[in-house]
Amino acid sequence: MVKKFIEKELREEHEEIEYEDTNVRELLTLMKDNSELISDLAYAAIAFDSKDLAEEVSHLESEMDKMMYQIRLKCMLSSRTIEDAEQLSGLLQVASSAEKISDAAEDMVELLDMDVELRPLLPHILRDAEEKIHTLKVYKDSSLVGRSIADLGIETQTGIKIIAVRYKDRWIYGPSGETKIHGGDLLIIRGVEEGYRELKKVAHAEESWGQVIS
Amino acid sequence: MREIEKDLTAMKDTSELMLDLAYSALLYHNTDLAREVVELEEKTDELYDSILNRTLEKAVKDEGSKRGLVYMKMADSIERIADAALDIADVVLRDIELHPVLKKSLKESDAVILRKKVSPRSKLAGTTLGESKLASETGMWVIAVKSKDGWIYGPDENTNIKAGDIIFTRGPEESERTLDKWVSH
The missing domain is CATH 1.20.58.220 (Phosphate transport system protein phou homolog 2; domain 2)
Incomplete structure (x- = not known):
């Protein structure tokens, strides 16, 4: 039964690939984006000693394994000639480096399972990094509240990327543009100091978003 | 330590x-x-x-x-x-x-990479990356600069940008239009 299902899946994928390789492209983009998110989350997990973030790293890592398997299958199925095989092996090498990054990130967060006496692990590790990782609390009267990340254009206006949002007791990892900012949210962000200082003023309701972006 | x-x-x-x-x-x-x-x-x-x-x-x-x-x-x-x-x-x-597929896939990523030439009329020409605040104002992070004198990889805030330089940047796709303005005038 299972075998039949897999054969059917493979056949379908095979047919799809004969006409278009959209899926490989989408998978590769997703793997690259995930590898960037996963390493940011791993560093943040270490810096802020967060088991929640570490768990998400492990979850993303297993997703990456599945994607790697998928992309490998698809590439093998679409190879016809030696030229195909050469080009596809390059493509697979890029995919597998994204997977390698996620493995490294998962290994990194295993540190959180270590002895209590070693805590905190590396609270200062990112203090001097070029793009630092910070947490930022959004005050209820901030002008960010009620608007979406894309609507505000946070990254384009400040150079700050939001890696994760904690809304009430729930985490949103790698939030999309539609994600709304709420009063009381905790943001984990990454970017240049200048942008962090600007965003902090708005999040803490010292200045309005309009003032900062003008 | x-x-x-x-x-x-x-x-x-x-x-x-x-x-x-x-x-x-x-x-x-x-x-x-x-x-x-x-x-x-x-x-x-x-x-x-x-x-x-x-x-x-x-x-x-x-x-x-x-x-x-x-x-x-x-x-x-x-x-x-x-x-x-x-x-x-x-x-x-x-x-x-x-x-x-590799190129197509990279172009669709959340963080896109762009290559732009700095025009003599650009506000970047003749300033350092720190002075122009390119990263905090546009979300674009400069990865490398190619000038007549050669390459600068991983430039910092003190790196001078000159007219004619080619900059490689990383950032959100939506910033490309802003960056285009910055490099042209």
């Missing part, structure tokens, strides 16, 4: 620059950028060795200190990220025609 953490931070920054450069090399099929990744990998190797040596010295001095394990594991993970960047650069250096 601070020295070890400094080395770890340097490794992290270098590994991230390597990834940016490797993806840029891939997107623009640029072997200069790919070769720089190879050079930087040697730098991360040196940092890795230095962390290991310091950690071992410390372990011998303070008998039974387990702190060193944290540093070693961390260094090992970052080293593997740097290796992954090297693998990407290797695809460019192998001199095989790149699969067209």
Whole structure:
């Protein structure tokens, strides 16, 4: 039964690939984006000693394994000639480096399972990094509240990327543009100091978003 | 101890620059950028060795200190990220025609890489990256600059941008139009 299902899946994928390789492209983009998110989350997990973030790293890592398997299958199925095989092996090498990054990130967060006496692990590790990782609390009267990340254009206006949002007791990892900012949210962000200082003023309701972006 | 953490931070920054450069090399099929990744990998190797040596010295001095394990594991993970960047650069250096899907896929990523020429009328011309605040105002982070005098990889806030320079940047797709304005006037 299972075998039949897999054969059917493979056949379908095979047919799809004969006409278009959209899926490989989408998978590769997703793997690259995930590898960037996963390493940011791993560093943040270490810096802020967060088991929640570490768990998400492990979850993303297993997703990456599945994607790697998928992309490998698809590439093998679409190879016809030696030229195909050469080009596809390059493509697979890029995919597998994204997977390698996620493995490294998962290994990194295993540190959180270590002895209590070693805590905190590396609270200062990112203090001097070029793009630092910070947490930022959004005050209820901030002008960010009620608007979406894309609507505000946070990254384009400040150079700050939001890696994760904690809304009430729930985490949103790698939030999309539609994600709304709420009063009381905790943001984990990454970017240049200048942008962090600007965003902090708005999040803490010292200045309005309009003032900062003008 | 601070020295070890400094080395770890340097490794992290270098590994991230390597990834940016490797993806840029891939997107623009640029072997200069790919070769720089190879050079930087040697730098991360040196940092890795230095962390290991310091950690071992410390372990011998303070008998039974387990702190060193944290540093070693961390260094090992970052080293593997740097290796992954090297693998990407290797695809460019192998001199095989790149699969067209690779470029398409990179262009659809959340963080796009762009290559722009700085016009003489650009507000970037004649300023440093710190003065122009390009990163905090547009979300675009400069990965490398190619000028008449050669390449600058991983420029910092003191890097001067001149008219005619070609900049490679990383940032959100929506920033491309703003960047276009910045490099043209």
